[in-house]
Amino acid sequence: MSDPQLIVDDLHVRFRTPQRIVHAVRGVSFTVGREKVGIVGESGSGKSTVGRAILRLTAPNATVSARRMAFQSVDLAGASENAMLKVRGRRIGMIMQDPRYALDPVMRVGEQIGEALDGRGLSGAERRARVLAMLEAVRIRNPQRVYDLYPHEVSGGMGQRIMIAMMLLPEPDLMIADEPTSALDVTVRMQVLAILDELVTNRGLGLIFISHDLNLVASFCDRVLIMYAGRIVEECRAEDLAAAQHPYTRGLLASLPRIDARRERLSVLQRDPAWLND
Amino acid sequence: MTEPAMIDVNTLRISFGHGASLVHAVDGVSFTVREGETFGLVGESGCGKSTVLRALCGLNPAWSGDISIAGAALARPPDRAFFRRVQMVFQDPYGSLHPRHTVNTTLGEPLAIHGIGDRDRRIVEVLEQVGLGPAFRYRYPHQLSGGQRQRLAIARALILEPRVLLLDEPTSALDVSVQAEILNLLTDLRRARGLTCILVSHDLAVVAHMCNRLAVMMQGRIVEELDVAALAEGRTATEYGTGLLTASRGYDRRLAAAFVEKTEE
Numbered sequence: 001m002s003d004p005q006l007i008v009d010d011l012h013v014r015f016r017t018p019q020r021i022v023h024a025v026r027g028v029s030f031t032v033g034r035e036k037v038g039i040v041g042e043s044g045s046g047k048s049t050v051g052r053a054i055l056r057l058t059a060p061n062a063t064v065s066a067r068r069m070a071f072q073s074v075d076l077a078g079a080s081e082n083a084m085l086k087v088r089g090r091r092i093g094m095i096m097q098d099p100r101y102a103l104d105p106v107m108r109v110g111e112q113i114g115e116a117l118d119g120r121g122l123s124g125a126e127r128r129a130r131v132l133a134m135l136e137a138v139r140i141r142n143p144q145r146v147y148d149l150y151p152h153e154v155s156g157g158m159g160q161r162i163m164i165a166m167m168l169l170p171e172p173d174l175m176i177a178d179e180p181t182s183a184l185d186v187t188v189r190m191q192v193l194a195i196l197d198e199l200v201t202n203r204g205l206g207l208i209f210i211s212h213d214l215n216l217v218a219s220f221c222d223r224v225l226i227m228y229a230g231r232i233v234e235e236c237r238a239e240d241l242a243a244a245q246h247p248y249t250r251g252l253l254a255s256l257p258r259i260d261a262r263r264e265r266l267s268v269l270q271r272d273p274a275w276l277n278d
Numbered sequence: 279m280t281e282p283a284m285i286d287v288n289t290l291r292i293s294f295g296h297g298a299s300l301v302h303a304v305d306g307v308s309f310t311v312r313e314g315e316t317f318g319l320v321g322e323s324g325c326g327k328s329t330v331l332r333a334l335c336g337l338n339p340a341w342s343g344d345i346s347i348a349g350a351a352l353a354r355p356p357d358r359a360f361f362r363r364v365q366m367v368f369q370d371p372y373g374s375l376h377p378r379h380t381v382n383t384t385l386g387e388p389l390a391i392h393g394i395g396d397r398d399r400r401i402v403e404v405l406e407q408v409g410l411g412p413a414f415r416y417r418y419p420h421q422l423s424g425g426q427r428q429r430l431a432i433a434r435a436l437i438l439e440p441r442v443l444l445l446d447e448p449t450s451a452l453d454v455s456v457q458a459e460i461l462n463l464l465t466d467l468r469r470a471r472g473l474t475c476i477l478v479s480h481d482l483a484v485v486a487h488m489c490n491r492l493a494v495m496m497q498g499r500i501v502e503e504l505d506v507a508a509l510a511e512g513r514t515a516t517e518y519g520t521g522l523l524t525a526s527r528g529y530d531r532r533l534a535a536a537f538v539e540k541t542e543e
Contacts, residue, residue, distance in 0.1 A: 042453040139538055156323075185322035185480065186525035187537055194534035212453065219528030255458035257487035259526065260510045265462050266487070269455035
């Protein structure tokens with residue numbers, strides 16, 4: 001593991017609702033270097049909230065607090081909104097689950113990607129060249145044509161590559177990908193992961209890969225954090241996931257159907273209230 | 279197996295639109311499902327697998343070819359007796375239940391439509407069978423979790439005591455721990471009632487777990503049919519089937535390169 005780029009220490013996120021305060025993230029600590037870190041958990045475990053809290057993209061009714069949350073030399077917990085604008089997108093990029101919602105439907109793909117270069121004093125031609133080069137880097141074979149398409153004219157897999165291109169253009173050091181392949185078919189998923197893998201490896205990026213899919217994360221990432229009810233209950237190297245210790249992780253793994261080992265019944269996860277407190 | 283054919287589909291074709299925008303969503307699909315068997319339909323989005331299922335349960339009247347269920351040809355529109363034999367469970371438990379109907383209303387409606395009496399007993403019984411219990415009887419869908427809603431959808435399908443259950447991605451909106459509960463429930467009910475099922479899914483692991491045989495669909499056609507033993511051992515016959523199986527196993531840097539090369543565009 002290389003030097004940590006991102007340090008999160010004792011992160012808490014609380015949502016105020018009219019009825020009560022929901023403590024969604026309860027003391028999460030981890031670091032990310034130039035590596036692929038997976039955050040896995042079921043719906044409501046707080047995994048997406050962690051990703052959003054790093055960029056301070058949480059909803060207005062959320063309170064984010066941490067003993068320390070720093071990215072390189074930037075103190076993310078204490079930074080002003082102005083300082084965050086210099087971090088978001090430029091130094092930390094974020095890829096969302098569904099490109100159909102994340103892309104602007106009334107703007108051509110190329111112009112949309114080019115927005116990431118705003119304020120750099122590039123000429124129109126330079127800007128176009130940079131965007132086309134990036135579309136090629138995400139293996140789009142005919143960048144000239146795709147540049148002029150609208151988001152509804154591209155497939156899901158292509159849309160996700162466009163998102164990756166847009167996020168990589170400002171050359172960030174860290175990418176947060178929130179379920180980037182969950183809306184895609186399995187073969188398209190392979191293509192998108194291969195591109196992500198290559199870019200992360202070649203450019204020395206850090207990647208936070210948020211997913212509900214244990215097997216996928218284990219096969220794609222270097223390290224895995226398993227979240228349950230707002231806490232990280234287990235952390236291990238991806239190849240050691242099969243030997244995970246925590247009963248929650250073990251229960252999740254056992255409840256997965258498998259292609260190559262048929263069982264009469266799947267084991268059902270028994271939740272232990274004690275997991276909320278250890 | 280020597281059981282008689284429960285579902286027989288022959289050269290089924292379904293198209294949408296006309297003129298230049300004509301799309302052959304299903305283009306000559308044939309398969310047979312024997313009584314008591316669970317048959318899987320797998321493939322990627324747009325391959326036509328759900329369209330086949332919708333035609334089978336009478337939701338898509340614009341088909342050509344032959345469909346027969348329990349020896350009787352499927353009429354257009356299907357008669358009422360057909361719906362007592364064939365019922366369906368949909369993918370999205372949030373969209374497939376009426377938000378302002380209580381569990382009791384949802385379950386009572388099919389009984390009322392088919393003029394079946396003894397409703398109280400049947401509702402309590404089916405709730406018990408899907409593991410919800412009588413306490414849920416007067417709740418609304420928004421008071422149920424995703425897994426409980428899917429149990430209710432299964433109860434609604436089963437209350438008419440059908441012989442055929444059509445399952446369209448029944449667990450893809452659920453967490454894996456809840457998915458395990460629902461799949462176990464389906465396994466138990468299938469055995470107890472001797473149901474014949476067709477399961478449509480994009481998840482090969484779910485299909486491998488639930489089915490006896492499966493068909494791989496691509497662009498409206500069945501490209502390959504195999505049994506689960508062959509699937510488990512990776513004995514797929516077509517390049518497309520092999521690709522699907524490989525991609526379903528998770529990420530592998532060596533293998534992934536081949537998928538990028540095959541990319542369109």
